[in-house]
Amino acid sequence: MILGAIEAGGTKMVCAIGDENGKIIDRVSIPTKTPEETMPEIIAYFKDKDVAAIGLACFGPIDLHKDSPTYGYITSTPKTAWLGYDIVGCLKKAFNNIPIGFDTDVNGSLLGEATWGCAKGMTDVIYITIGTGIGGGVMSGGKLLHGMLHPELGHILMRRYPEDSYVGKCPFHKDCFEGLAAGPAIEERWGSKAFDLADRDEVWELESKYIAQAIINYMMTLSPQKIILGGGVMHQEQLFPLIRQKVLEMNAGYIQTKELENIEEYIVPASLNDNQGIMGAIKLAIDAM
């Protein structure tokens, strides 16, 4: 059986076909322009591939409520060309109503990890991506959490550190987690590309404090069995030991579990070589059938 997968991002749309074991058979990357330009290219890619279903892991915010009149729409995105766009409807129309699985990009990555990666078999997991923005997917009791809209783990409010006078970059909240710790915030605060700051210890010391603070909040509210960190900023691997140590310090011995005793296995990098998103989209297709 051939399944279609789309990882829809703000800069590119990765389209792939794969099988029910998550094996990717072919893939292309299409730049994200306007729906009028980009959707025909996506449709052309899948047109002769005879896919049984398509999974779409999409940037958001998106409407995931099956009974909503705007189910499958991209809602209040800052990417204005896509605001209010019926992306699921467009695919349904182009492919004769085949099943279309639909979820957030981060829930897609989480699903990839929970199906074929480091969280295989777990029921309560968080996936956080720290890149151009910060987003997070949540699996609770074996289900991807949606709720009222879907979780927005990047926009939680933070306790700012006194040594940090940077105003924050989130257009909505200024100094929320994303506003203080996403790639563009690091770059504006320190005045150079995050990549070029690799040997500035103070950069990663502060960054790890904010990430640890966010993780402590997710730990206390969602009680995950594992926390997976992905995205461009997490390519700075020195962050992992710093974050783990600070999470233990901030916990101050309050929560005591076997997971926290083995923190190297608790707070981990993504495990599927940056294929977690597209593999998760394959699983969304499987689940839609």
Ligand code: ADP
């Ligand atoms: P996106 O979030 O757009 O999908 P990424 O996850 O690659 O893409 O995130 C891009 C952000 O991550 C940029 O702000 C960039 O500066 C930062 N980034 C990318 N690679 C690195 C790296 N090796 N070290 C530090 N920061 C990085």
Ligand code: ZN
């Ligand atoms: Zn925000």
